[in-house]
Amino acid sequence: MVDRMKDTEDRKLESLFASDAIPDAGFSTRIEKRIRRQLWVRRLALPIAVVIGGAIAVKPLAGLVTSLMNFMSVLPANVSSNLGGVSALNLPQMSTIALGSMLVVAVITIARLFEE
């Protein structure tokens, strides 16, 4: 876009500053590859974070569940029934929690792959 009148000096300067087009020579392919790599890293970041977070959380979570189960077992029967009939047997087991977490991670990963 030109918003000024060009004089002879302008034209001379333009020809002085002019240069040949630089051949691509794989430049754009390199950028494209870097972007695809970056996209992959971003897509994998969340599932990986979930797996790592899950792995870290499993032990304290299992401890919490065990404590709750112990707590429920020492409660008198009438208190237990006041809690809506919740008993140790109704609480999820550690293996169930671990399986559930793995399932969630797998679903997220597969959904992302489909999305791509």
Place this chain on the structure above:
Amino acid sequence: MNADSTYDSELVARAVAQQDAAAFGELVRRHQSQVRNFLRKLTRDASLADDLAQDCFMHAWDKLHTFIGRGSFIGWLLKVAYTTFLQSKRKSKRYGEILEQVGHQDVSNERQHMPTSDEITDLDKFLAVLTEEERAVMILSYACGLSHREISETADLPVGTVKSIIFRGKEKIRERFEISDHKHG
């Protein structure tokens, strides 16, 4: 808006909406020469300019959603390139200062390619008498063909300042050189 700008806008829309690397690759193919030429003239070092151009396109990819189609895509891209250049200068200056503090010699300009006397073109001589800001504005005007308004957006300067920088730059050049029979830069 001409056909080229429309195609650019379509590619940008595709790249943003679908995270389409191929669409962005096409944008890179269309504009790499102008961006690399701009940075080569600014740095006078082809390999440094190409590294900066790569960084520029990666920044452009990250910020592509901020391009709202006001003005040309190449104008926006050159703004990203200029910002990348200024950031790299600041970083290398800071790096030089840190090295100096720990007793090393300043290596911030170690990579700067110093042209031999045979390689020095008239353009090199012209650019040498200009300040960095004047150089950038003159390159954007005479090498990239941007309008004063586009330069003001690219260099983040008021249009009046752009005009006076160009006027000053031309005066400096006029004072020192006869603009004729030159070697291309």
